[in-house]
Every structure is written in C-alpha cells, then in structure tokens.
Amino acid sequence: MSWVHCERFESEMSGQTVPADFSGHMLDLDEDDDLEVFSKNTSLADGSPMPNSPSSMVNQYRLEEEEQQQDADAQDIFITVDNPESHVTAIETFVMYRVATKTTRGEFDSSEYEVRRRYQDFLWLRSKLEENHPTLIVHPLPEKFVMKGMVERFNHDFIDTRRKALHRFLNKISVHPILSNSQHFKVFLTAQELLSHKKQGPGFLSRMGETVRAVANSVRGLRSRPEEFTVMQDYVEDFSTKICSVDKVTQRIIKEQREYFDELKLYSPTYAQWAESEEELAAPLNGVASCVERCSKESEEQIQHLSEVLVPALHEYVLCTETLKAVMRRRDNIQAEFEAKNEALASRRAHQEALQDEVDGLADRVALSNNALKGDWSRWQNGMRSDLKSAFLATAEKNVDYYEQCLAVWESFLLSQRVEPGEQRDGEGAS
Amino acid sequence: MMTDSRSIEEVAVIGNTDISSTESENNLINTMVERGTTLLRKMEMNVTEAEKRTGKNTVNMQETYTVYLIETQPAETLPEGGTAATPDTLWRRYSEFELLRTYLLVTYPYIIIPPLPEKRAEFVWHKMSADNLDPDFVERRRVGLENFLLRVASHPVLSHDKIFFLFLTEEKEWREVVLETGFQDKFDSRLKSLSAMFRVKNPDKRFTALKLYSDELNSLISQLLRVRVKVADRLYGVYKVHGNYGRVFSEWSAIEKEMGDGLQSAGHHMDTYAASIDDILEEEEHYADQLKEYLFYTDAVRSVCRKHELMQYELEMVAQDLVQKKQQKEELATGTVRVFSLKGMTSKLFGQESQEQRESRLAALQQSIREGEETLKEKNTECQEFVRTAWEDIERFKEQKDRDLREALISYAIMQISMCKKGIQVWSNAKECFNKM
Numbered sequence: 001m002s003w004v005h006c007e008r009f010e011s012e013m014s015g016q017t018v019p020a021d022f023s024g025h026m027l028d029l030d031e032d033d034d035l036e037v038f039s040k041n042t043s044l045a046d047g048s049p050m051p052n053s054p055s056s057m058v059n060q061y062r063l064e065e066e067e068q069q070q071d072a073d074a075q076d077i078f079i080t081v082d083n084p085e086s087h088v089t090a091i092e093t094f095v096m097y098r099v100a101t102k103t104t105r106g107e108f109d110s111s112e113y114e115v116r117r118r119y120q121d122f123l124w125l126r127s128k129l130e131e132n133h134p135t136l137i138v139h140p141l142p143e144k145f146v147m148k149g150m151v152e153r154f155n156h157d158f159i160d161t162r163r164k165a166l167h168r169f170l171n172k173i174s175v176h177p178i179l180s181n182s183q184h185f186k187v188f189l190t191a192q193e194l195l196s197h198k199k200q201g202p203g204f205l206s207r208m209g210e211t212v213r214a215v216a217n218s219v220r221g222l223r224s225r226p227e228e229f230t231v232m233q234d235y236v237e238d239f240s241t242k243i244c245s246v247d248k249v250t251q252r253i254i255k256e257q258r259e260y261f262d263e264l265k266l267y268s269p270t271y272a273q274w275a276e277s278e279e280e281l282a283a284p285l286n287g288v289a290s291c292v293e294r295c296s297k298e299s300e301e302q303i304q305h306l307s308e309v310l311v312p313a314l315h316e317y318v319l320c321t322e323t324l325k326a327v328m329r330r331r332d333n334i335q336a337e338f339e340a341k342n343e344a345l346a347s348r349r350a351h352q353e354a355l356q357d358e359v360d361g362l363a364d365r366v367a368l369s370n371n372a373l374k375g376d377w378s379r380w381q382n383g384m385r386s387d388l389k390s391a392f393l394a395t396a397e398k399n400v401d402y403y404e405q406c407l408a409v410w411e412s413f414l415l416s417q418r419v420e421p422g423e424q425r426d427g428e429g430a431s
Numbered sequence: 432m433m434t435d436s437r438s439i440e441e442v443a444v445i446g447n448t449d450i451s452s453t454e455s456e457n458n459l460i461n462t463m464v465e466r467g468t469t470l471l472r473k474m475e476m477n478v479t480e481a482e483k484r485t486g487k488n489t490v491n492m493q494e495t496y497t498v499y500l501i502e503t504q505p506a507e508t509l510p511e512g513g514t515a516a517t518p519d520t521l522w523r524r525y526s527e528f529e530l531l532r533t534y535l536l537v538t539y540p541y542i543i544i545p546p547l548p549e550k551r552a553e554f555v556w557h558k559m560s561a562d563n564l565d566p567d568f569v570e571r572r573r574v575g576l577e578n579f580l581l582r583v584a585s586h587p588v589l590s591h592d593k594i595f596f597l598f599l600t601e602e603k604e605w606r607e608v609v610l611e612t613g614f615q616d617k618f619d620s621r622l623k624s625l626s627a628m629f630r631v632k633n634p635d636k637r638f639t640a641l642k643l644y645s646d647e648l649n650s651l652i653s654q655l656l657r658v659r660v661k662v663a664d665r666l667y668g669v670y671k672v673h674g675n676y677g678r679v680f681s682e683w684s685a686i687e688k689e690m691g692d693g694l695q696s697a698g699h700h701m702d703t704y705a706a707s708i709d710d711i712l713e714e715e716e717h718y719a720d721q722l723k724e725y726l727f728y729t730d731a732v733r734s735v736c737r738k739h740e741l742m743q744y745e746l747e748m749v750a751q752d753l754v755q756k757k758q759q760k761e762e763l764a765t766g767t768v769r770v771f772s773l774k775g776m777t778s779k780l781f782g783q784e785s786q787e788q789r790e791s792r793l794a795a796l797q798q799s800i801r802e803g804e805e806t807l808k809e810k811n812t813e814c815q816e817f818v819r820t821a822w823e824d825i826e827r828f829k830e831q832k833d834r835d836l837r838e839a840l841i842s843y844a845i846m847q848i849s850m851c852k853k854g855i856q857v858w859s860n861a862k863e864c865f866n867k868m
Contacts, residue, residue, distance in 0.1 A: 403854035
C-alpha cells in the first residue's frame with residue numbers, strides 16, 4: 001500500500017468542527033505508551049485459535065511467502081483514516097479520526113464499517129498486537145509529540161501528517177498475514193465503542209509483573225543466541241544508524257531548499273523593477289523575471305513533495321528500528337526465560353514432572369517466537385525495500401519533473417527572444 | 432582669443448584638434464588607420480596570458496603583481512599556403528591599464544569611456560575568492576581587460592587615439608609618452624571641478640534625464656548582483672548537501688543484499704549532482720561580469736553628464752559676467768547707477784572721478800566686453816560641440832547597452848537551460864538506480 005495516494009487534508013476540513021489552531025491542545029493525555037508488554041501465556045489472549053505445535057506454526061508463517069505472490073487485487077479489506085475532528089470535554093481536548101472499512105472477509109459480519117477513533121485507541125491496538133505477537137514486527141505509529149522539521153506554520157499540517165501515518169499503520173496491519181486476523185484488529189475496526197473492549201485482557205499489575213520478570217531474565221543474560229539472530233541484531237544496529245543519517249540528510253536538504261526558495265522570491269522582482277526603467281530591454285527583463293518566478297513555484301512544489309513523500313517514509317523506518325530492537329529484545333528474553341527454567345530443571349530433582357511440562361512449554365514458545373520472527377523478518381525487509389524504493393523513485397521522478405518544467409520555462413523565453421529580428425553585430429558590441 | 436587658463440584647458444579637447452606637438456604624429460596614425468573605421472578592423476588583439484612578477488615598487492618595497500600579455504597582429508587574411516604570422520606581444524599590468532583609462536577620460540570627456548574590470552572582487556558569493564592573486568580572479572580579470580581593449584578599439588572616436596595605439600605596441604616607452612601629454616594636470620583639476628558643488632540655471636533636460644537613469648541603473652544592477660549572490664550561495668548549499676546522500680547510500684548499501692547495488696549507484700549520481708554546481712556557478716560568474724561592466728559604465732555616463740553640467744555652468748557664468756559688464760558700461764556712459772557696484776559707491780563717497788578717468792574706464796570695459804563676447808561665442812560653440820558629440824556617443828552607447836544586456840540575459844537563460852538538462856540527466860539516472868533496488 002503506497003502512501004502517495006493519501007487524500008489531502010484540506011478536502012476533509014470543510015464543514016468540520018475543527019478549530020484553526022490546535023496548538024493549545026496538542027498533548028494528548030495518553031496512557032503510558034510503554035509497549036514492552038508480553039504474556040507468559042502461550043495462548044493468544046484475544047481468544048483466536050492457537051496452533052498446538054511449533055511445526056504447525058511454521059506452516060502458518062510460510063503462508064506469508066504465498067501472500068507476496070498475490071496481486072493487490074486479491075486484497076479483501078480496504079481501510080481509510082480521514083475526517084479529523086476536534087472533541088472538547090471538561091478535562092481534555094483531542095482529535096477523533098474516522099476509520100472506514102470495506103471488506104469481503106467472512107469473519108466480518110458486515111461489508112462496511114465506520115467508527116471514530118482517537119490516537120490513544122491506536123496505541124491500545126498496537127500494544128495489544130505486540131502483546132500477543134511479541135516477536136512479530138508491528139508497524140510503528142506516528143509519535144506522540146510534534147516532530148521537529150515536519151510541522152510548519154499551521155498545526156493542521158501536524159494533524160494531517162499524523163492522519164496519513166495512522167492510515168498507513170492500519171493498512172500495514174491489514175496486509176499482514178497474521179496480524180490482520182487479530183481479534184483486537186477486528187474490534188478496533190468495527191466496535192462503535194471501544195472502551196469496554198479495552199478493559200479486557202491482563203490487567204496493569206500483571207503486566208507490571210511480566211515486565212519485572214523480563215528485566216530479571218535479561219540481566220541473567222543469554223546462554224547463546226542463534227547465529228542468525230545475531231546477524232539480525234547486527235543488521236538492526238547498522239540499519240538504524242544508516243536510516244537515521246538518510247533521514248537527517250533529507251531534513252537538511254529541505255532546509256537548504258527552503259532557504260533557496262526564500263532568496264528566489266526576492267530575485268524575480270529585481271528584474272521586474274529594472275524593466276520599468278528600460279524601453280528595449282523591458283521585454284527580455286520581464287521575461288527573465290517571469291521565468292524566475294515560475295521556477296520558484298516549481299521549487300516550492302518540489303519541497304512540498306519531499307515533505308509529503310520521502311520524509312514520512314524515512315521517518316517511519318526510523319521508528320521501525322525501535323520496534324526491531326524491541327522485538328529482538330523480546331525474543332532474547334523468551335529464550336532467556338526458557339534457559340533459566342531449563343537450568344532449574346537440570347539442578348532440581350523434586351517437582352521434575354511439573355517443571356518438565358513448564359520447560360517444554362517454554363521450549364515451544366522459543367521455537368514459536370523464533371519462527372515468527374524469522375518469517376516476519378524477510379517480510380519486513382521486503383516491505384522496507386519496497387516502501388523506500390517507491391519513495392526514492394517518486395522523489396527522483398519529481399526532481400526530473402521539476403527540472404523539465406524549469407527547462408520548458410527558460411526555453412520558451414529563449415524562443416520569444418529569438419523571434420525578434422536579430423541585431424546586426426559588427427564587432428562594436430564586443431564582449 | 433582663448434586665454435590659457437586652467438578652466439579652458441580643462442574643457443574638452445574635441446577629437447584630435449589639440450594644439451600639442453604630438454599632433455603631427457597623430458596625423459601619421461590617422462593615415463595608418465582609415466578615417467571612419469575603427470582600429471579593430473585593422474588589428475586583432477587579445478589578452479592571452481597572465482603571469483606573476485615580483486619587483487620593487489615606487490617606495491622601494493618588494494611587491495608581487497600580475498602582468499597580462501597583449502597580443503596584436505594585423506587583421507589580414509592569411510596568404511595562400513602561408514603560415515600565420517607570429518603576433519607582436521607585450522606585457523602590461525593593471526595599473527597601466529588604469530593609466531590609459533584615466534588619460535582617455537581626461538582627453539575625451541564627452542565620450543563614455545569603457546570601464547575596466549573591478550580592482551577588487553565585489554559581490555562575491557562565499558565560495559569565491561576575494562583575493563586578487565587567486566587564479567580564478569586573475570582569469571576573469573584577463574577576460575575583462577581584453578574586453579576593455581576591444582571596446583576601445585571598436586569605438587569610432589577612441590580607436591583613433593595615438594596613445595591607445597602605443598599602449599598596444601610600445602611596451603617600454605609608453606609610460607613616458609603618456610605622461611608627456613600632461614593629462615595628469617588636467618586630471619587633477621578635472622577631479623576638483625567635478626566634485627565641486629554648483630547649480631546650473633538652465634539644465635539640459637536630456638542630460639538631467641540621462642543622469643537620473645544612470646543613477647537608477649547603478650542601484651538596480653547593484654541590487655540585482657547582491658541578490659544573485661545570495662541565490663547562488665543557497666543553490667550551492669542545496670547541491671552540496673546531496674553529496675551527503677552519496678556517502679550515506681554507499682555505507683548503507685554495504686549492509687543490504689537486494690538493495691545494495693541500486694543504492695550504491697544512486698549514491699554515485701548524487702555525488703555527480705553535488706559536484707556539478709561548481710561549474711554551473713563558475714559559468715554564472717561570466718553573466719555577473721557582464722552586468723558588472725554596465726554597472727561600471729554608469730559611472731562613465733555620470734561623468735559625461737557632470738562634465739556637461741560644468742560646461743553649462745561655466746557658459747552661464749561667462750554670460751552672466753558679460754551682462755554685468757554691459758550694465759556697468761551703460762551706467763558709466765549714462766551716469767546712472769542701476770546696479771550697485773563698489774566702484775560706483777566709492778566714487779560717490781570719495782568724489783567724482785575726472786572725465787579722463789571715466790573715459791579710460793569705459794574703454795577698458797568696452798575691450799572687456801568685446802573679449803567677453805568672443806569668449807561667450809567660443810564657449811557656446813564648445814558647449815554645442817560637446818553636446819553634439821556627447822549625444823552621438825550616448826546614442827551609440829544606448830544601442831550597445833541594449834544589445835549587450837539582451838545578449839547577457841539570453842546567455843543567462845542558456846545557462847539555466849544547461850543546468851536543467853544536467854539535473855534531468857542526473858535524476859533520471861538516479862531513478863534508474865532506484866528502480867533496481
């Protein structure tokens with residue numbers, strides 16, 4: 001799903017109860033968005049059927065390769081996020097987005113749904129997905145706070161940027177072979193009122209307990225990480241620095257281009273002003289003035305394109321690296337937990353049978369998690385390659401287009417000058 | 432009879448009619464170069480090289496300076512089967528060009544004298560050097576000096592000047608010859624009078640309009656050059672930052688399998704893109720130089736206007752003086768005092784003068800009036816001649832300016848087109864590479 005086809009914010013704004021400037025209301029009173037939660041249970045908390053053996057899980061994850069072969073036409077669910085509306089209550093102000101779903105999937109009772117969701121709800125969904133699939137790579141959400149460089153003069157840009165990112169997020173989930181079948185996902189898309197669903201699942205305290213245990217396990221350290229995951233880890237580290245660099249360079253380019261554009265705005269009028277003092281020269285001077293002005297408009301469009309296409313794409317993969325690191329950590333923790341229990345089993349003679357069951361369960365869980373990650377890893381890499389390739393392609397195309405437009409402008413000026421009768425040059429005007 | 436006073440010497444020497452000993456030599460040169468054509472038709476000239484020299488200057492200190500090689504040869508077609516004649520050459524430094532120009536300014540005050548390239552680099556964008564010894568600056572100065580010579584050599588009046596001819600042909604003796612013309616005295620007094628404040632009663636509207644236009648053109652071109660520099664600076668920044676893509680893509684490609692090749696080669700194109708700005712802006716300097724030439728031309732135009740003002744003022748002074756003298760004569764003849772004069776007052780206070788005294792005074796006044804009338808007539812003629820020749824040159828200059836600046840704007844458009852084409856190429860190539868990702 002490419003993000004170049006997002007609808008523009010302006011078209012959604014007409015007739016909505018959105019104030020012009022949200023700046024006072026920007027900080028959502030979001031719950032703690034620490035997403036490092038996972039369950040000890042080996043059953044999926046949302047109640048969907050759980051395969052019994054690791055091998056059957058492997059089969060399920062192999063499906064994703066077949067998924068890749070499928071055409072976009074085979075996609076059976078379409079989601080849009082639009083129509084941001086500001087809601088004011090006694091204690092807070094926040095934005096609600098419309099989430100519209102069209103689907104032919106059997107598990108959905110209807111073929112169309114429309115719900116209103118706020119950013120907090122997206123956070124909830126994502127945390128649920130990660131909770132249930134700790135070693136799957138769940139696409140990141142846009143950040144909570146204002147991102148430097150992306151917000152210009154008006155805060156409605158921020159809302160629109162966020163909306164587009166939320167749209168991408170849901171579409172990424174919808175094409176994920178595992179995650180799109182999540183019960184939470186279905187609830188998110190269909191339930192008119194989400195609050196009751198949010199209350200289900202392991203409570204805050206039990207999640208705290210998990211976190212503490214996880215930290216304890218990670219302190220104990222990993223016995224030996226399988227080679228392929230070490231390779232993965234190294235890649236994640238490297239990729240993280242590279243993508244951050246590309247992001248920074250892109251931001252810098254936008255900054256330089258904006259400054260160039262600002263100077264160009266002063267350039268054109270100087271030619272026009274000169275033209276007013278001239279007779280013969282007025283036409284070519286005005287011609288140049290007009291060319292510079294038109295080129296500066298093209299430049300403005302180019303900057304906008306960069307901001308709307310390349311920057312969000314890069315930024316999302318910068319956020320992805322955090323997700324990847326978290327996934328690697330969780331996988332390590334699952335392995336660590338198993339290893340710890342396994343050691344305990346080896347040293348103790350009593351309660352062996354019960355402990356053995358537990359260890360077997362944890363061993364299954366390790367295998368499950370590893371396979372989930374392996375499967376999702378190549379899926380993620382392909383997705384990354386495809387997304388960034390299309391973003392870079394679009395940028396290169398836009399740049400070609402920019403230069404082609406400018407070329408046409410200057411060539412038509414040249415043409416207009418050549419049409420006038422050529423002056424006789426007899427060496428007098430040597431220059 | 433023209434009295435040999437400073438103010439009259441200072442008035443234009445029109446054409447080659449000065450009464451100096453070099454006139455005969457002038458006539459010799461005039462027969463060499465056909466009347467009505469310019470030197471450029473008979474002689475090719477180029478400033479081909481620049482070289483560093485060190486030597487002792489006037490205060491006996493060691494200095495480094497640049498000399499420029501002037502090559503000249505007859506502009507005849509080559510004989511069949513013959514080899515090209517080796518051109519005559521001599522070396523000149525910038526200060527000698529300045530000397531030549533000052534001479535021309537003084538000798539032809541009714542002509543808009545072509546300007547020299549700037550003494551120091553101005554309107555510099557940050558990457559360009561402001562150092563006079565920098566090779567790029569020297570190169571651009573070389574081009575500017577050649578341009579100056581060509582302008583003078585193609586001028587209908589200036590190209591016939593003998594001092595100019597010697598500048599091109601006589602390396603060693605030239606300095607003495609030019610100083611012998613005594614133009615430096617004229618220069619000092621001219622400088623003094625041109626900076627003086629005076630008000631003309633009946634200004635020539637055409638010259639007033641021209642001075643106004645010239646001042647405005649000066650400020651317009653200055654502003655344009657300033658803004659252009661800022662734009663160039665920013666554009667430089669944009670291109671160079673893309674070079675960072677080159678480095679990062681290259682590093683990134685090392686950790687990728689499928690994406691690696693595409694990223695790597697795209698990175699190379701980003702490097703190419705970043706490097707291309709240097710040539711682009713170098714070319715744009717030529718455009719800036721063309722604008723600068725006309726910026727400096729405005730000073731020359733202004734000088735001619737000021738010179739005319741001065742002539743007009745002096746003419747008015749002479750006329751006024753004559754009127755006063757005539758009135759004095761009338762008073763003296765009729766015995767009435769219409770205009771206050773000190774002499775009249777003193778004679779009233781200290782008694783009448785004798786008839787004899789009166790008559791001798793009258794005679795002196797008569798003489799003075801006759802002389803004054805002659806002077807007025809001459810000054811009038813001079814002024815008219817100045818106006819005629821100046822306007823001839825001004826019209827010529829206007830046409831030249833319109834032609835040259837139009838060509839400059841066209842060449843600017845061509846540069847932009849070339850820049851766009853390069854951009855299209857690079858980004859199309861990059862696009863191909865991204866496609867391979």
